[in-house]
Amino acid sequence: MKNFKSKYLAAFIITSSLALAGCSDDDEKEMVEMPDPEPVNVSYEVTITNLTNAQPLSPVAIVLHDTGTLWAIGEPASTALETMAEGGDNSELLALDIVKASVSGSSPLGSGATEMLTVTIEDQTDAMLSLATMLVNTNDGFTGLSNIDLSGLSVGDTWSAYTSVYDAGTESNSEAQGTIPGPADEGTGFEMARDDVDFVSMHSGVVSKDDGLTTSVLTQAHRFDNPATYIMIKRTE
Amino acid sequence: MKIKTKNTITTLAILSGALLCQSTFAAEIDVKITNLTQGIYFTPVIIAAHTSDASIYTLGSAASDELQMMAEGGDISGLSTALTTASADILENPAGGLLAPGMSTEGMLSTADTNMYLSLGSMLLPTNDGFVGLDSWMIPTEAGTYTVYLNGYDAGTEANDEIINGGGMPGAAGIPVDPGAANGTGAMGVTDMENNEMVHVHRGVIGDTDVAGGYSDLDSTVHRWLNPVAMLTVTVK
Numbered sequence: 001m002k003n004f005k006s007k008y009l010a011a012f013i014i015t016s017s018l019a020l021a022g023c024s025d026d027d028e029k030e031m032v033e034m035p036d037p038e039p040v041n042v043s044y045e046v047t048i049t050n051l052t053n054a055q056p057l058s059p060v061a062i063v064l065h066d067t068g069t070l071w072a073i074g075e076p077a078s079t080a081l082e083t084m085a086e087g088g089d090n091s092e093l094l095a096l097d098i099v100k101a102s103v104s105g106s107s108p109l110g111s112g113a114t115e116m117l118t119v120t121i122e123d124q125t126d127a128m129l130s131l132a133t134m135l136v137n138t139n140d141g142f143t144g145l146s147n148i149d150l151s152g153l154s155v156g157d158t159w160s161a162y163t164s165v166y167d168a169g170t171e172s173n174s175e176a177q178g179t180i181p182g183p184a185d186e187g188t189g190f191e192m193a194r195d196d197v198d199f200v201s202m203h204s205g206v207v208s209k210d211d212g213l214t215t216s217v218l219t220q221a222h223r224f225d226n227p228a229t230y231i232m233i234k235r236t237e
Numbered sequence: 238m239k240i241k242t243k244n245t246i247t248t249l250a251i252l253s254g255a256l257l258c259q260s261t262f263a264a265e266i267d268v269k270i271t272n273l274t275q276g277i278y279f280t281p282v283i284i285a286a287h288t289s290d291a292s293i294y295t296l297g298s299a300a301s302d303e304l305q306m307m308a309e310g311g312d313i314s315g316l317s318t319a320l321t322t323a324s325a326d327i328l329e330n331p332a333g334g335l336l337a338p339g340m341s342t343e344g345m346l347s348t349a350d351t352n353m354y355l356s357l358g359s360m361l362l363p364t365n366d367g368f369v370g371l372d373s374w375m376i377p378t379e380a381g382t383y384t385v386y387l388n389g390y391d392a393g394t395e396a397n398d399e400i401i402n403g404g405g406m407p408g409a410a411g412i413p414v415d416p417g418a419a420n421g422t423g424a425m426g427v428t429d430m431e432n433n434e435m436v437h438v439h440r441g442v443i444g445d446t447d448v449a450g451g452y453s454d455l456d457s458t459v460h461r462w463l464n465p466v467a468m469l470t471v472t473v474k
Binding site: 049050053054111113122162208219220221223225230 | 296297346388389391393397414428430432433434436437438439441443452457463466
């Protein structure tokens with residue numbers, strides 16, 4: 001997004017200076033010269049509601065891309081996904097080579113809260129959208145959307161879905177003190193070591209100390225069932 | 238409650254606009270709802286066809302007083318009144334009482350031209366303020382049979398203490414009853430807090446196996462569920 005913005009700004013400034021130059025120029029022939037075609041913005045408003053009871057979501061990452069995926073069930077998580085799923089840090093996901101445009105929430109999204117983010121790409125209506133965010137009171141649980149085809153969306157159209165919770169498979173679901181970055185524990189987020197199954201799967205839920213896992217820092221309040229979020233995508237331009 | 242009463246002039250304008258400019262779809266529909274759970278009863282179900290201005294609940298928003306009445310005590314009279322005011326077509330209590338686990342009930346609905354959306358609500362019993370819901374599902378215009386799976390939601394209006402004490406009035410703590418009589422008694426209570434006070438996905442009950450005390454009067458081997466909790470079959474004739 002930053003890259004795109006700066007490019008667009010640069011283009012805008014150049015166009016503006018040409019226009020200004022044209023205005024101040026007495027030679028009318030120069031004013032009617034055709035400018036280079038302006039890039040056409042294609043924008044999507046993404047509205048996400050956190051439907052969990054007590055699982056804040058890490059800053060939501062939304063990316064547009066043509067190839068690749070942020071994760072695949074049954075495959076090992078990338079380090080970028082692991083970093084987000086264990087610690088809520090989405091910076092590596094946003095910096096992936098496949099990303100053509102992106103946007104990130106500025107802060108965590110609390111339970112019951114709704115946030116709208118806009119992602120914009122130039123001159124392309126058939127990108128794929130992926131979204132990822134951590135359930136921060138888990139070891140490595142996350143939710144999101146994978147490779148949603150946007151080509152069918154015309155301006156004004158909406159598409160919506162409920163999202164399920166996945167397990168990155170990179171950190172054992174110990175629920176132990178010091179292992180969970182969310183407010184339930186304020187423990188460690190990302191750790192390089194992989195001490196779990198090392199493939200992405202659906203999440204089996206948290207157990208919690210209230211259900212007999214005496215070493216868990218989580219309570220019954222942190223338990224969850226699918227879906228975890230409701231997401232609506234609207235193409236606005 | 239999002240139900241708004243349109244003034245007559247607006248209604249006439251919309252009706253005449255609809256007649257002049259676009260086709261609308263009065264429909265005869267059969268609905269069948271199946272309780273997919275193993276140990277949770279549904280209180281009298283309310284099903285309504287309504288306009289886009291009305292709803293029974295909105296995820297991520299606070300429950301209406303009428304929804305609270307249904308979710309905490311199974312009383313659908315408030316919702317029925319509000320939906321009637323909104324000119325909805327309503328099917329109330331097709332099961333003639335409780336819908337037991339694994340059971341189905343059926344009914345018919347004749348929908349007016351502008352009532353193009355279907356919603357449903359019923360309390361999950363025994364829970365504090367859990368309900369099964371469908372929010373504003375667009376009724377297909379093409380004849381056929383359609384299946385929708387429904388989730389269990391938490392109205393966000395009452396702490397899930399899991400104490401069975403007859404409490405069913407809005408604001409009264411506790412669960413009215415376990416119709417299956419699989420409950421314990423004398424529990425201390427699971428929690429007195431409601432983390433997410435918006436309508437959200439129910440995290441499930443925790444229960445325990447202590448029939449004469451413990452934290453919960455619910456039985457963890459009987460009263461748990463995972464989504465989906467209901468199947469709705471809609472036949473458009």
